Amino acid sequence: MDWRKTWRAGVTPWDAGTSPPALRRLVDRGAVPSGRILVPGCGTGYDLATLARTDREVVGIDLSEDARKAFVAAYPELPGSVVYEVADFFSYAPARGFDFVWDYTFFCALDPDQRTSWNQAMQRLVNPGGLLATLLFPFEDPISGTQGPPWPVNTAMVRSYVEDGFEELKTTVVGRTHPGREGKERLVLWRREA
Ligand SMILES: C[S@@+](CC[C@H](N)C(=O)[O-])C[C@H]1O[C@@H](n2cnc3c(N)ncnc32)[C@H](O)[C@@H]1O
Known part of the structure; x- marks a missing residue:
């Protein structure tokens, strides 16, 4: 999938x-750290x-x-420090790691043969004791679809990549979703081992 080309053509059906x-629920109940x-x-x-808040440094990459x-057009001003970097996740090497990483429609967008590299990057980027939150979509258990993106995903699949290095904290069946995604999302929280 050529993501740059897709964006240039303005074809963004996932948006x-x-x-x-x-x-929004995680943020409202204070589950996202500073x-x-x-x-x-x-x-x-x-x-x-x-996620923007005065006590957070929020970094987005694409x-x-x-x-x-x-x-930039949608959000000329936000509270706190928000930085958008045009970068490749797999080679992204910031000076410091992260306390919380949010993955929504990223894992499922990657070619299946990139998943091991996704895990290696997460192990590198999430600080020891930090959280990785994966909002899994489109969730299927068992997996029946064989095409993507979005590639069907489930907790066991993600666990099979992250289990050496992340402790699984909780899986939640998501009630409210974007229209058309009802029943197809699970929120799974993982803690990076110290
Ligand atoms: C399915 S879209 C989801 C975008 C956003 N999370 C959302 O929900 O609207 C996947 C995004 O990942 C970006 N992407 C794909 N591979 C990437 C990589 N290796 N590094 C950084 N971004 C990447 C694409 O350009 C695209 O914007």
């Missing part, structure tokens, strides 16, 4: 125009805006300069 209710937050494959960056432009 729901706002953050998923599950993220500190450094990363959103890989952040697209238009709605989730950066939802391959596409057009995605960054869409973010």
